[in-house]
Amino acid sequence: MSHFDVIVAGGSISGLVAAREAARAGITVAVLEEDAEIGTPEHCGGLVSMEGMKNLGIVPDASAVENSRIKRARILSPSNGFELSAEKQKVVVLDRRALDKQVALQAQRAGADIRVKCSVRSFSQEGKRFVVKTSEGDLTSDYFIDARGVASIIGRNRDGVLSSAQYEVFAPWIERDAIEVAFDSEKYPGFFAWMIPTGDGRGKVGVAGKGINAANTLKSYMDKKGPHSIVRKVYAPIWVMGPIDNFVSGRTVVVGDAAGQTKPTTAGGIYTCGMGGLLAGRAIAKAIAEKGDDDDDGLLGKYQKDWSSMFGEEFSKMLTARRLLERLDNKALDELFSAIPQDKLEEVSSTGDFDFHATALAKILDVKSASRMAKALLGNEIRRLVDG
Ligand SMILES: Cc1cc2nc3c(=O)[nH]c(=O)nc-3n(C[C@H](O)[C@H](O)[C@H](O)COP(=O)(O)OP(=O)(O)OC[C@H]3O[C@@H](n4cnc5c(N)ncnc54)[C@H](O)[C@@H]3O)c2cc1C
Numbered sequence: 042m043s044h045f046d047v048i049v050a051g052g053s054i055s056g057l058v059a060a061r062e063a064a065r066a067g068i069t070v071a072v073l074e075e076d077a078e079i080g081t082p083e084h085c086g087g088l089v090s091m092e093g094m095k096n097l098g099i100v101p102d103a104s105a106v107e108n109s110r111i112k113r114a115r116i117l118s119p120s121n122g123f124e125l126s127a128e129k130q131k132v133v134v135l136d137r138r139a140l141d142k143q144v145a146l147q148a149q150r151a152g153a154d155i156r157v158k159c160s161v162r163s164f165s166q167e168g169k170r171f172v173v174k175t176s177e178g179d180l181t182s183d184y185f186i187d188a189r190g191v192a193s194i195i196g197r198n199r200d201g202v203l204s205s206a207q208y209e210v211f212a213p214w215i216e217r218d219a220i221e222v223a224f225d226s227e228k229y230p231g232f233f234a235w236m237i238p239t240g241d242g243r244g245k246v247g248v249a250g251k252g253i254n255a256a257n258t259l260k261s262y263m264d265k266k267g268p269h270s271i272v273r274k275v276y277a278p279i280w281v282m283g284p285i286d287n288f289v290s291g292r293t294v295v296v297g298d299a300a301g302q303t304k305p306t307t308a309g310g311i312y313t314c315g316m317g318g319l320l321a322g323r324a325i326a327k328a329i330a331e332k333g334d335d336d337d338d339g340l341l342g343k344y345q346k347d348w349s350s351m352f353g354e355e356f357s358k359m360l361t362a363r364r365l366l367e368r369l370d371n372k373a374l375d376e377l378f379s380a381i382p383q384d385k386l387e388e389v390s391s392t393g394d395f396d397f398h399a400t401a402l403a404k405i406l407d408v409k410s411a412s413r414m415a416k417a418l419l420g421n422e423i424r425r426l427v428d429g
Contacts, residue, residue, distance in 0.1 A: 045071045045154070047325055048173050048182035050161040052079050054137075054311055055297025055318035056188030057144040057155075058097060062322025064151035068329050071182070072145075072153055073175055075160035080141030084277040085311070086207065086237045086245050087135040088220070090395040093312030094133075097319060099147070105139035107239040112218040119225050119371045121378035126390035127220065134239055135311070161189070166291065184292045184325050188318065191278045193299035194285065201282025201301075203232055205308075206255035207247030212269035215244040223262070224366070224374055229253065231281070231367045232308075234262045249279050249308065279308040283360050284353075288321070288345040296321045302348070304398075305359040306366075312396055313352055320344045358399035381405055 047063050049056040052074030060072045076082070087107065094101055111132050114125045145155055160176040164185050171185045187193055195202055221236040228234070229250035238244040248259045255276060263269050284301040288294065296302070297314035304313060324344035331340060369377065389401045 042178075043071075043180050044170075045069045045180065045182045046329055047071075047184045047186060048073065048164075048171065048180060049186040049188055050164070050173075051188035051190060051193075051297070051299070052076075052145065052155060052157065053141055053188065053190060053297070054144060055299075055302070055314040056186065057141060057148050058315045058318035059186050059188060059294075059296055059322035059325075060153040060155070060318075061098075061144065061148035061151050062319050063326050064148060064153040066323070066326030066330065067152070068326055070148075070153040071180065072148065072155045073159040073161050073173075073180075074155070074157045075176070077158045078138075079145045079155070079157060080138035082275060083137040084207070084275050085137040086235065086247065086309075087137050087140070087311070088132055088237050088309065089135055089311045091131045091133055092394075093315075093396050097312065097315040099140070099144060099315075101133070101135055101140060102143050105135050105143055106133055107136050108134035108217060110218050111220060111238070114220045114222065116378075117221065117223040118374040118378040121375045123378060123381060123386055125386055127395075129391055130395040132395050134237055134245075136239075137311075140311075164293075166293075169292075171292070183329070184294065186321060186325070187293065187295045187299050188297050190298040191280050193295070194280055194301055195278060197285070198282065201280050203249045203251055203279045203281055203308075204253060204255045205232075205247055205249035205277055205279045206259045207245055207275050207277070208259060208263075208271045209239075209243070209273035210246045210263065210269050210271055211243050212246075212263070212267065213242055214266045214269075215242055215246075217241040226366075226370050226374060228258055228262075231363070232279075234259070279303070281305045281308055281363060283356050284349075288317070288348065289341045292341070294321045294325065294341060294344065302352075305356060305363045306399065306402075316351065317344075317348055320347045355397050355399050358403060362399055362402055 046068040047070045049060045049072045052072045060070045064070045111127050114127045116123055162174045164171050164173045171182045173180045215238050217238050217240055223234040229248055231251040232249040234248040236246050280303050283305045288300050296317040302314045302317040303310035321344045324341050328340040385405055389404055
């Protein structure tokens, strides 16, 4: 039976970055991916900031960049809307099929053994070793990283899961430089519809919401927009309840979507999940180097502390924003949108950080009329968001 220092279940962004970091420290790592190809099937809009990618140690290859010309974000309520400039935020649209392969190459070059079509069926600890049962036979390891995505978290709590559909679409109404986000509490309860352009006349168009029929909802969103052809369909669950309580239990370490490291507002997770992988991979490497100080309060626990100090406050603001969104009906959404003055939008456009957008949202809501209305609706919750 082959033995590794670390086995990673799941070969997507968080698992691959974790494997890369651990392998770079000279320890033996296997990444087990149940699908037949890394990055496929893609279930991601691919919208991410270049700053986030830099922090993950990835300069996306030209083949992974689908669109680097995003300049505007149109944010719509049922009868209102505003536009933010997105130029300062330097966001790009990436092709996850290419990006994940690029990170797999980084991990492989560092020494990781990546295996596709290898599904992890179970893992159990026997003494200090994990026995990992896979579709391709049993393996053992000293540490186990769970990077299996939403599938892993879903068993624990279905309440935080929304249904989503995202299609690749060719349509004349998609403009290369403009993202669109459309709120409607009846059509997309607790979430929104989105359009992420990959070029002129092409893009990724999606919807998510609590208890919706995602396929029907997306169809009516696109029918309303105008003529289009769908060239690819993806349905995937989205987790929006924030981080799980414990990223680490003994020598089992959970990263990425599996740990709830996806933004509760937008379900964006390339950066925050990738960072989970990066910190976890480094923590395990350190625990191995320092031989055994590896419990949840020790070196491995530092992974959770570091991730929380980077994102904890922002995620808790996002959770408040999510509760706000869940309570607003369409009339309230329209009123809120109309209360936001142009100078606030300009301020947020020039200073907002794509990866920490709850802070920008708080700025927008910290406008007298918007704030008064939101406070009337939500009492203290909104104060927590605005006052930090
Ligand atoms: C529709 C949609 C649009 C999105 N758009 C964006 C966006 O624009 N920007 C952004 O930043 N984020 C976006 N996200 C979120 C982003 O895709 C995820 O947060 C990110 O991919 C999480 O990475 P991960 O490695 O933790 O998990 P995943 O990417 O979910 O990967 C988990 C991997 O584990 C594998 N796996 C599962 N079970 C097993 C098993 N038993 N054995 C072996 N392998 C297994 C899976 O096949 C998969 O490859 C979007 C998500 C969805 C659903």
